Amino acid sequence: MTTPALAYIEGGSGDEETLRDNLDAWRRLALQPRVLRDMTQVETATTLLGTAVGAPVGLAPTAMHCLVDPDGETATARAAAETGTLMVASQAANRSWQDTAAAATDVLLWAQMYVLRDRGLTRELAVRAKESGSRAIVVCVDGVAVPRRARLEGHAFVPPEGMAFPNLVSAAAAASANGRGVDLGAAVSAFDPSVTFADLTWLKECTGLPLVVKGVLHPHDAAACVDAGADAIAVSNHGGRQLDGCIATADVLGEIADAVGDRAEVYVDGGIRTGPDVVKALALGARAAFVGRPALRALADGSAAGLAAYLADLREDVRRTLAFCGCASPAEVRREHVRPRGPR
Numbered sequence: 001m002t003t004p005a006l007a008y009i010e011g012g013s014g015d016e017e018t019l020r021d022n023l024d025a026w027r028r029l030a031l032q033p034r035v036l037r038d039m040t041q042v043e044t045a046t047t048l049l050g051t052a053v054g055a056p057v058g059l060a061p062t063a064m065h066c067l068v069d070p071d072g073e074t075a076t077a078r079a080a081a082e083t084g085t086l087m088v089a090s091q092a093a094n095r096s097w098q099d100t101a102a103a104a105t106d107v108l109l110w111a112q113m114y115v116l117r118d119r120g121l122t123r124e125l126a127v128r129a130k131e132s133g134s135r136a137i138v139v140c141v142d143g144v145a146v147p148r149r150a151r152l153e154g155h156a157f158v159p160p161e162g163m164a165f166p167n168l169v170s171a172a173a174a175a176s177a178n179g180r181g182v183d184l185g186a187a188v189s190a191f192d193p194s195v196t197f198a199d200l201t202w203l204k205e206c207t208g209l210p211l212v213v214k215g216v217l218h219p220h221d222a223a224a225c226v227d228a229g230a231d232a233i234a235v236s237n238h239g240g241r242q243l244d245g246c247i248a249t250a251d252v253l254g255e256i257a258d259a260v261g262d263r264a265e266v267y268v269d270g271g272i273r274t275g276p277d278v279v280k281a282l283a284l285g286a287r288a289a290f291v292g293r294p295a296l297r298a299l300a301d302g303s304a305a306g307l308a309a310y311l312a313d314l315r316e317d318v319r320r321t322l323a324f325c326g327c328a329s330p331a332e333v334r335r336e337h338v339r340p341r342g343p344r
């Protein structure tokens with residue numbers, strides 16, 4: 001991997017305060033286990049908007065998997081399918097949603113997209129995602145300005161020449177240019193900063209698929225998204241890559257879960273690294289936690305097999321943590337299992 005590619009993947013925006021705090025915030029929480037509850041059988045499986053998954057852990061959408069593996073998102077999809085993991089495939093992927101879904105049998109796929117200035121193209125892409133087999137649309141709503149990326153000296157990352165972005169162009173453009181030649185800067189400027197809650201209702205109607213809103217950090221916004229038709233809220237600050245200095249996801253997850261109640265599912269990403277992190281997220285009210293950078297590292301190190309091994313290991317860590325906490329399944333995790341860590 002090139003130095004700029006590594007800086008792009010690992011880095012965050014501004015002073016990387018939020019990037020660091022995402023990790024620290026999970027450390028500021030402590031699990032409080034219950035004992036003597038017969039932990040012979042501990043189940044990690046759950047459902048996410050009705051899709052059965054092997055663990056309450058998913059792959060967050062991340063751009064350009066060809067930066068880390070020549071097969072790109074199709075390698076990711078093979079690892080996800082092998083381990084029963086839900087994969088959220090980015091609009092800025094180098095492989096189309098269709099090719100990603102076709103990479104293995106039983107790929108559990110959700111497509112992540114932005115609302116574009118061109119609503120006709122937005123609708124076309126959402127429909128294409130559905131026809132590719134995506135079981136939900138994940139709309140990312142934290143892309144209304146261009147962040148300054150510290151490790152890239154404030155500049156946007158420039159992808160390698162000829163890199164394909166098939167989910168960012170119309171079917172006609174993709175057919176004529178094989179999806180190549182899309183400038184990432186142009187793609188980002190295609191995201192519509194005028195997007196509001198009413199667009200959620202519209203986007204959901206485009207496909208009828210369940211809608212997940214990703215990038216929510218305030219309980220009132222979460223409630224308004226649900227009022228507008230969202231089926232799930234993904235609490236996320238984009239891995240500290242958008243607004244630097246904003247709140248860590250672990251610090252706001254509980255309030256958002258309380259605001260949403262049982263009207264929608266709640267997920268979280270940002271700094272999730274271990275089984276205990278995942279179980280802390282469940283205790284605060286998330287139905288699942290998603291990982292970004294760790295999955296890219298595993299893919300870079302060992303391709304699909306490396307990613308599958310990483311996901312299997314993380315699931316085992318979740319199982320072990322559930323057992324130690326006295327929970328025989330994710331559904332048994334309660335708010336009482338987590339509390340602020342005491343002073344050091």
Ligand SMILES: Cc1cc2nc3c(=O)[nH]c(=O)nc-3n(C[C@H](O)[C@H](O)[C@H](O)COP(=O)(O)O)c2cc1C
Binds near residue numbers: 008
């Ligand atoms: C290299 C990279 C690319 C990303 N690309 C996207 C993207 O295309 N769409 C999106 O919604 N989020 C994107 N994200 C944000 C992730 O979905 C997720 O919010 C974040 O990575 C979670 O934090 P973590 O890396 O600490 O696990 C990206 C993150 C990284 C690290």
Ligand SMILES: CCCCC(=O)C(=O)O
Binds near residue numbers: 063184187188241
């Ligand atoms: C169209 C580029 C999206 C990539 C992204 O979301 C990120 O680098 O965080």
